[in-house]
Amino acid sequence: MTAGGWHPSAFNQFVVKVHSRCNLACDYCYVYESVDQGWRGQPPVMADDVFAEACTRIRDHVQRHAVPATGLVFHGGEPLLAGAARLDRFAATARRIVGPVTSLRLGLQTNGVLVTPAFVDVFARNRIRVAVSIDGDRAGHDRHRVTKAGGGSYGRAVAGVSALAEAGLLGGLLCTIDLSNDPVTTYDALAALNPPVVDFLLPHANWAAPPPGPAGAFGRWLVTVFDRWYRADAPRPRVRLFEEILTLLLGGRADTEAIGLAPVRVAVIETDGTLEQVDALKTTYAGATRLTLRGGGNPLDAALTAPSIVARQIGAAALGDRCRPCDLRDVCGGGNYTHRYDPATGFRNPSVFCPDLMTLIRHIGATVRAELDPILRKRRTHVA
Template sequence: MGVPRALSLAPVSPPVRWPDQTLDVAALRAAGHRPVPFRDVVLKVHQRCNLACDYCYVYTMADQSWRDRPLIMEPATWQATAARMAEHAAAHSLPAMRLVLHGGEPLLAGLERLSRLVADFRTAFDGDCRLDVQIQTNAVLLDTELLDFFVRENIQVGVSLDGTAADNDRHRRRADGRGSFAEVDRALRLLGRPPYRDVFAGLLCTVDPSTEPVAAYEALLAYHPTEIDLLIPHANWSAPPERDAADWLISVFDRWYGAPRRETGIRLFEDVIALVLGAPSRSEQVGLSPVAVAVVESDGAIEQVDSLKSSYPGACGTGLTVFDDPLDAALDHPGIVARQIGVDALCATCQACPVQRVCGGGHYAHRYRPGRGFLNPTVYCADMLKLIGHISNRVDTDLRRRIRPA
């Protein structure tokens, strides 16, 4: 009669997860792989946020490690980070590195602490490498005192906003349900004035495919950003998206691309166009360019890009800290190596895909499948094919029109 499956005593091998458990970094090194040094370090200066956005990968998704980390970064931690960054820059003769102040909400750290932190980083970078500083904020706490500091220190300010007031307040709310649009609108109007305009780095918008796309885009455009980042909502094969995103993105692309003059940059679209024409990308959403970003958490842990928190607990971890390890040590972590080896990090489906060089497998976090890890197509595969095909066709049509013999 046999043993029922649920009661079987046969040993079950745990699933093997790629790349952490199966990517042979030593073999890659022996075959000639040379890591790309980090250019950006994202610093988690504060672990909490004054908003409760319902799609946040830090607080609402798989990894909840923020609960066990220090509320705020201590001076010893950022000083160790500054020393590691300067060490890394010197070791690789880098002309510049970028420090991104992040959270949570980094403005919760307060002006005095941020001022001390930036001063310590500037002191550490007293050699040949330039330190560029940026802050990514929800802008609720942004005021003239902070902006004066950002202007003095040439700190570029990126702001998160999701379109119209109704679009934004559907998701970007306080814990008590109050929307954030009015406060962000006030801050952006302030940021748009001289002399603050010079430190306005642009807007980050998380796409909601249920909203009216052109209205959302034009609401962002009203603040005259130099650049807009459109972020496809984080999802993967264990938590797939509720709706497709391609039609929303295509509507915005057509409005943006068809404008009589360039109104703003949209990184995703510009990267797809560049890749279609044979150039590299700047974004981790598309293309095969090596990712050169490390994250330092409030406790000093050196981690991979924090969007991986959307996949499974511990997905960002490297086991390294700024107190004990140089940044170079993270360059041999399988998860970071996988983001730097291009087509060799793609699954068989993606390697056979005609748009693989442009898509690049899509956003790495969106490839996760339980038991298999990240060696899969993006869960947005159909969306990426549709979007890339549409952009490619429009660019191809324009090029043919412009080079057509008289």
Template sequence: MQPKRDRCRTASAPPNRLASPSPALTAPSAATKLRQGPTWDDTTPPPNHWQEPRTTVAANGTTRLRALDQFIVKLCGRCNLACDYCYVYELRDTGWRKRPRVMPAPIRDQLVARIEEHVFRHRLERVRVILHGGEPLLAGARVITDFTASVRQAVTRSGAEVELALQTNGTLLTETVLDLLLDLDVRVGVSLDGHAEAHDRHRRGRRGRGPDAGSHAVVATALGRLNGPRHRRIFGGLLCTVDPANDPVSVFDALAAHHPPAVDFLLPHGTWDNPPPGTSHGRAPYGTWLCSVHDRWQEAGRPMRVRLFESVVALSRHGGGSSSEVLGTVPAAAVAIETDGTIVWTESLNAVAEGAAHTGGTIFSHSFDDVLRLPGAPDFGMTHLCRTCLECPLVSICGGGLRAHRFGRSQGFDNPSVYCGDLFTLIEQITSRPDQ
């Protein structure tokens, strides 16, 4: 299994396929039959939200990246929320404590130079730069403005297009901030776990009481601004972390009520040594939950893109790449850059051990090409999957899941995913439907 598509964590849909928002969904009930129809043009199904990466396949079947086209930039290394499932602050890696709160100007300048160097060397046509954190908006307007202007100018100078995106918890999306992001042409993905009860169960303020008890109200207000006529075109989508304790239909309806162009459902990170709640004894609560969401999505006329569901269909028909981080055998050509210039692989590896995501390089000591040649650079493809995965009839679709989710049992990564049963349940349901 490969550390695929942590893409990192920005929900987005192709901007040229969006239409006007559809009417709000009604509250869930047994008699409700939703037929909104899609708010996007589905006449030509696009299975991927991004281009296939450039890879090299060795004689033994190992796949390695030849170039990177996605750069996850940690502009701010701190957050104003304390979400209990956060893969930055709540897992095994504590390196964030030693890094600057905000990426300093010399590091930003060196990063821009490294991106320009890489784009020029590989004659890339298109790259994606994702502003991340922590909470990237805590970096402030000046930092965001200066960095986005510099990276856009550098990439354009190298002959490529750049797509700028920002993933936020939504609590700082004021009208002024949205105007700034609109002027900078930065697409905005917002983390939202559904209705107030579902969202506030995990996404709480740092003190967890009083006004910090939950963030849903302020995020919902911000989404109202983002979804208005002025800012709608930079609305990238919603990011929702799955919790089987929440009613799936109610969560879907709450998300759909904001008319997002796309929704990405994420599985909370875990390993066999530290499994997600409820996954023991052969149960598949996350897969069952996602199946219910998929049914509701179909019933509603697929009102937004859901890249997890679309990827299952695309992979079952055509194979190849996936736009979801937990499926497929083709890796995302992405790395993350911390506030101190450290270059790291997919951050889901923070669930494994201290430093497991580290490449061993920084933007001062290594070019991005150097990083791809490091001994610890990840290999992809079927050759690194365990026997259980290789013998599974669905392996070409799930690809073994995220590499981090395989870790444990004193066998390193030589295991199926801790979400194996959940992925099997979801894939089997979707591929068995006659309308797919």
């Protein structure tokens, strides 16, 4: 604990890079198309002993800090390139080492095109929930998410989604927003796949590499999706970003990197066992994900006092002068940390998507107030 009373929050989400290469060539990829090309020096696949050591460190960390629930996500690159047998061994290792000391949830993030019955069997046997990246309909998806030969990946990705959904293993869909894609068409195509949840992701941009389009364009795109989703007949998927904004507007707490002031509690473990920060930071500058650790012992424990981790856990104190007095501060939270980067001033800046976040948050707030005000007026009249 510091002199001011702050103390770090232990990690409770671990992104484990079991394979550092990919079978697709998505042109917006934050790993392969960013300024940080550190993936080239990583082993293609994580060795069994490296994974077991990572699990031991995770176990010791969550046990020491009494973390009640822990997530471990198999990630890449494309994790399915590691093979079904290896993933089966890894899942069993994680359950054996980490499972006894915390409620362990296993997940996996994939592009979906390599899903086969053998993988589905592994996921089912090990209770692994799988999230798939899908960017809307075929045209929207295949605009960026292409094979090494340049062909589209939509058909195989959707087949993977269907196989996972049929087995009850689909955790959700991730969609990176492209202003070229119609928002309603995009939402409807995703909703038609019947996912439990959809994550709409702003493309990773910053003040040195700003997003395309005029200021506020991504916010207006999301407003259109919100209106479609909010007024849709049930059943409908959860949309994480919208639900988190609603929760924060109503005084609740959202545990996310995208918005809000909750401490970031995610650690990334590369295929060589190296501990790093979230890898979206690779889009800012080479080496941005590296951690400076002091002392020996478990690197996960040491990382909690690393300046770059502390900056992502201290909430409003880490925001710049323009963000701290903003009336939307506690909802926006400065936006995604990656999107605040400016080579001249670091990360103490508003998000490069600030106008977009303001547009979306104010619209959602106005929509909710329009529905609640008549109810509250009626209640006040009845009480009087």
